[in-house]
Amino acid sequence: MNTTERPLRLALVRQRYNPFGGAERFIERALGALVREGAEITLITRDWSGAPREGFRQQRCDPGYSKLFGGRAARDRSFAKCAQREMRNGDYDITQSHERIPGCMIFRAGDGVHAAWLDHRGRDQSPLARYATRLAPFHRFILAQEAAMLAAPELRAVICNSVMVREEMRQYYDVPESKLVVIENGIDLDQYHPRVADLWRVKQREALGLDPDGPVFLYVGSGFARKGVPQLIEALARCRHRHSRLVIVGEDRHAAAYRTQAARLGLDARIIFAGPQKDVLPYYGMADAFVLPTRYDPMPNAALEALACGLPTITSTTCGIAARIRDGENGFVGDALDIDRLAAHLDILSAPGQADGMRAAARAAVADLGLGHMADELLNLYRRLR
CATH class of the missing domain: 3.40.50.2000 (Glycogen Phosphorylase B;)
Structure with missing residues (x-):
């Protein structure tokens, strides 16, 4: 990172921390490398008790919601509204969401395309079961969020962690090629080794x-x-x-x-x-x-x-x-x-x-997928969008 510039201020949106989750491991690996490059990273989160300590700040978004009447959809809707306010009001160079929330500058599609997942899930369901799944409040909410986010004017890039996801973004939402960036997950090639x-x-x-x-x-x-x-x-x-x-x-x-x-x-x-x-x-x-x-x-x-x-x-x-x-x-x-x-x-x-x-x-x-390579690709994207 150019030392003549002020540090990159990056807001990262992820609702909850799961110590076994892929998105969380991405954050711990990739953004740890960015912190060492001088970036200032804010985690906009409902609950992230296991977040890295060095170089990270947490902005907690935990508004109330009705568990009885709204369930998962109400939970995600309340978090999305809070995260949207923080993204608008915070002094960030880059806002990157790992959740389907309209208004982010970058969406990292770590969970893929929800519309595609429902199609794959429905392959061995009965027509009635497929219909019921589509009508479920949670899936309706996620599909609406996904479509709104990908059409939002604020969105400038979609990080696809595989070629498969890039093709699904084209197929289901006709996302412009110029916005689709394939950055595969990085791994510590010294730690994960045949030895x-x-x-x-x-x-x-x-x-x-x-x-x-x-x-x-x-x-x-x-x-x-x-x-x-x-x-x-x-x-x-x-x-x-x-x-x-x-x-x-x-x-x-x-x-x-x-x-x-x-x-x-x-x-x-x-x-x-x-x-x-x-x-x-x-x-x-x-x-x-x-x-x-x-x-x-x-x-x-x-x-x-x-x-x-x-x-x-x-x-x-x-x-x-x-x-x-x-x-x-x-x-x-x-x-x-x-x-x-x-x-x-x-x-x-x-x-x-x-x-x-x-x-x-x-x-x-996978010998080309080291952490340094992934961090370089992310930094190049951030510099282009900053």
Whole structure:
């Protein structure tokens, strides 16, 4: 950053902090780098108890709302109005929202395109269920906010964290090409590295009671239904290789139902539900491959981390990371609802030496996505818009 200019004043809007969330990890990684460049960052938030301390200021927006009559839509509407006032009245060079709030200068589409997600979600719903989903107050509010924000005159750029999201912005809202900027998530390539296998493969497998040499698949993510856990469990049951194991890391309020599904399919001994983990490195280190058959995920940090650790990755066509997967070289891509194809991909990577032979290609797939590169791309965007 040019030292003759006053520091860049950036307002970042995110409603709540989730220590396991992708947007929060983006903020901690990318904006930490910007702070070191001299930027002054204000977090406009309802609740962010885990925000970084150095170089960040919090502006709390927590107006009351009716939980009884409004629910999630009322909550988000109240926060949006408060955040809009702060963006208008604050002395900011750049206002960047991670929520769908009209009036921001930059929208980072970390959660993708809501209209696209509803279409993907509805693929196996009945017509009545799809109609009911569209009529739900929360989805109606989000769709209205999304459309209003993307049409607002204040909007000057949309940060798309994958090519998939950029194409959806064109398809669903006809956003001008000049406003669409692809900046993929950055990762710490020194921390997430194939050498984690040397540190954790034996130790973590022992801790989980896993065979030191048997094939182990890893899933990381919260929101199991959206990210394909039911299909993954079913696919594991259809695999010819009965010695492969699956470790599921993440939280879900319906986790008991997935344990019941695994038990019904006779997979109690082959699936470990590890729950949410703040440190996932030991799990990347002990695994042979990563699997995320998500129904919709713009650019999952977990998949980037897994590839950086040298884990070949199985994912879906509706996942932003699919653009970096080459079938048979560093993983496999299939339809999120094609369980037989997913089972076939699991079988391929269960074969002795197959996953190990893809480790170098997996790492190479994300070798250009370091934190410094992402920070440079963000700074270049901010300088252009300032």
